[in-house]
Amino acid sequence: xxxxxxxxxxxxxxxxxxxxxxxxxxxxxxxxxxxxxxxxxxxxxxxxxxxxxxxxxxxxxxxxxxxxxxxxxxxxxxxxxxxxxxxxxxxxxxxxxxxxxxxxxxxxxxxxxxxxxxxxxxxxxxxxxxxxxxxxxxxxxxxxxxxxxxxxxxxxxxxxxxxxxxxxxxxxxxxxxxxxxxxxxxxxxxxxxxxxxxxxxxxxxxxxxxxxxxxxxxxxxxxxxxxxxxxxxxxxxxxxxxxxxxxxxxxxxxxxxxxxxxxxxxxxxxxxxxxxxxxxxxxxxxxxxxxxxxxxxxxxxxxxxxxxxxxxxxxxxxxxxxxxxxxxxxxxxxxxxxxxxxxxxxxxxxxxxxxx
Amino acid sequence: xxxxxxxxxxxxxxxxxxxxxxxxxxxxxxxxxxxxxxxxxxxxxxxxxxxxxxxxxxxxxxxxxxxxxxxxxxxxxxxxxxxxxxxxxxxxxxxxxxxxxxxxxxxxxxxxxxxxxxxxxxxxxxxxxxxxxxxxxxxxxxxxxxxxxxxxxxxxxxxxxxxxxxxxxxxxxxxxxxxxxxxxxxxxxxxxxxxxxxxxxxxxxxxxxxxxxxxxxxxxxxxxxxxxxxxxxxxxxxx
Numbered sequence: 001x002x003x004x005x006x007x008x009x010x011x012x013x014x015x016x017x018x019x020x021x022x023x024x025x026x027x028x029x030x031x032x033x034x035x036x037x038x039x040x041x042x043x044x045x046x047x048x049x050x051x052x053x054x055x056x057x058x059x060x061x062x063x064x065x066x067x068x069x070x071x072x073x074x075x076x077x078x079x080x081x082x083x084x085x086x087x088x089x090x091x092x093x094x095x096x097x098x099x100x101x102x103x104x105x106x107x108x109x110x111x112x113x114x115x116x117x118x119x120x121x122x123x124x125x126x127x128x129x130x131x132x133x134x135x136x137x138x139x140x141x142x143x144x145x146x147x148x149x150x151x152x153x154x155x156x157x158x159x160x161x162x163x164x165x166x167x168x169x170x171x172x173x174x175x176x177x178x179x180x181x182x183x184x185x186x187x188x189x190x191x192x193x194x195x196x197x198x199x200x201x202x203x204x205x206x207x208x209x210x211x212x213x214x215x216x217x218x219x220x221x222x223x224x225x226x227x228x229x230x231x232x233x234x235x236x237x238x239x240x241x242x243x244x245x246x247x248x249x250x251x252x253x254x255x256x257x258x259x260x261x262x263x264x265x266x267x268x269x270x271x272x273x274x275x276x277x278x279x280x281x282x283x284x285x286x287x288x289x290x291x292x293x294x295x296x297x298x299x300x301x302x303x304x305x306x307x308x309x310x311x312x313x314x315x316x317x318x319x320x321x322x323x324x325x326x327x328x329x330x331x332x333x334x335x336x337x338x339x340x341x342x343x344x345x346x347x348x349x350x351x352x353x354x355x356x
Numbered sequence: 357x358x359x360x361x362x363x364x365x366x367x368x369x370x371x372x373x374x375x376x377x378x379x380x381x382x383x384x385x386x387x388x389x390x391x392x393x394x395x396x397x398x399x400x401x402x403x404x405x406x407x408x409x410x411x412x413x414x415x416x417x418x419x420x421x422x423x424x425x426x427x428x429x430x431x432x433x434x435x436x437x438x439x440x441x442x443x444x445x446x447x448x449x450x451x452x453x454x455x456x457x458x459x460x461x462x463x464x465x466x467x468x469x470x471x472x473x474x475x476x477x478x479x480x481x482x483x484x485x486x487x488x489x490x491x492x493x494x495x496x497x498x499x500x501x502x503x504x505x506x507x508x509x510x511x512x513x514x515x516x517x518x519x520x521x522x523x524x525x526x527x528x529x530x531x532x533x534x535x536x537x538x539x540x541x542x543x544x545x546x547x548x549x550x551x552x553x554x555x556x557x558x559x560x561x562x563x564x565x566x567x568x569x570x571x572x573x574x575x576x577x578x579x580x581x582x583x584x585x586x587x588x589x590x591x592x593x594x595x
Binding site: 050220 | 391392393394395396397398402404405416418479480482484500501502503505523526527528529530531533571572573594595
């Protein structure tokens with residue numbers, strides 16, 4: 001363990017950061033269940049619950065959609081408290097100023113999240129759910145980054161053997177793939193918050209075609225034939241197109257993550273942590289595509305749809321952690337130019353960042 | 357004598373007034389096979405709601421079609437006839453929540469007419485409206501998503517503007533759905549399971565009669581009402 005690690009690594013802070021990240025991930029799942037069960041408006045008031053103080057609402061009344069919405073609010077309050085504790089802990093014990101600042105940013109984000117969720121209910125603005133779902137993903141990434149940055153592994157960075165350099169190209173590809181996943185998540189959130197059920201119910205075709213007809217006559221036909229147990233909202237051309245772009249997005253992301261995993265393995269070797277992370281990332285994308293297809297086949301069964309949300313979130317987190325690691329491995333790599341001079345004139349591979 | 361003459365005059369006017377209005381009667385049928393209804397399986401997952409059904413979940417009934425094609429739950433009305441509403445004087449229409457289902461699923465009423473929403477269930481519901489006409493949303497803003505406790509007090513709504521198939525839902529029990537059509541005149545009817553309708557006391561004139569079904573769409577016919585009943589039949593076809 002290096003001196004830096006010995007002095008500053010705080011295992012209990014790290015475990016607390018991990019716990020916060022995991023509980024936040026579970027909160028994303030619970031939020032997913034709220035939307036999957038169409039329960040977002042099942043508690044008409046906020047911050048009270050059917051007139052009760054939220055923390056005193058009788059368990060006997062946790063019925064139907066109320067169960068999901070109310071437990072979501074309770075777990076959200078828990079995550080809020082954990083975030084405040086983490087921020088204060090950083091403030092008191094964390095030597096890295098940027099991390100202390102991010103701790104307070106997390107507090108602001110979690111408050112914004114709570115207010116967004118509350119306003120969605122009290123102002124009856126279902127579309128606010130899209131922003132609520134998106135901010136949730138950003139917050140989740142931050143909590144997992146906290147877990148990474150407080151880890152012994154991160155503090156021990158640079159110990160012999162030094163991690164291999166990451167090329168600028170690979171770093172860029174990981175970033176782009178992560179951003180694509182974030183856009184895909186926003187698209188998914190927009191789809192789910194239309195509250196119109198599945199706009200397209202067949203796969204791999206869409207209404208029997210490669211690209212479905214969205215003329216008014218076709219829409220009238222689709223809506224006449226559709227029978228749904230919940231929502232029963234007529235499907236629109238916009239909703240059909242959203243789903244088509246979501247399907248296309250899945251293909252593009254799959255190809256992007258395949259490229260990242262292949263490039264990482266080729267450049268860094270299969271045992272490198274970044275290569276292994278990229279391989280795990282690819283496995284998640286495979287799983288995510290399977291869940292997406294099963295969401296369609298199961299007519300958006302709540303548990304499958306929610307799992308799809310959670311694996312999507314995990315895919316984003318994996319990409320984000322990959323970005324953080326890749327950027328550090330170009331940011332703190334030893335001066336390659338001076339090393340090659342010492343070793344006798346080998347040229348550095350083109351495109352490799354040599355910043356300190 | 358003057359009194360007798362006055363009464364006679366009033367009587368003749370009354371007869372005259374009645375004689376100048378007529379009924380529009382008819383039948384709506386559905387041709388072809390409607391989409392299959394779905395079993396509302398989630399209702400059995402809820403212990404309180406499921407208790408009403410003895411293990412046999414109800415189905416949706418979006419297409420109420422009889423053995424001979426009689427088409428129920430179609431709203432038949434005079435198109436573009438507005439400003440004639442007698443809703444404020446009409447008795448309240450009633451939408452009930454019973455067995456964790458809205459009853460009826462399709463309902464029609466006039467602008468200004470009261471709508472009473474009851475909760476006859478031993479479980480809480482939330483009554484959540486989705487008006488697409490802004491004036492209807494504004495008029496009911498305070499109760500647009502209202503809690504209604506088990507066997508709780510009735511909720512009351514009134515809609516100032518016409519709107520087709522305004523959706524009511526319960527988010528606690530998301531399969532609970534109903535659609536209310538608001539008409540700006542008393543000249544409307546809803547077909548029963550026998551597909552029949554009667555629109556009473558329509559003043560003479562030329563009109564467009566429209567038959568609306570939430571899923572099957574709308575179909576119209578131009579008619580002329582004189583001083584005798586008019587028979588108009590509609591047919592919807594499977595798409």
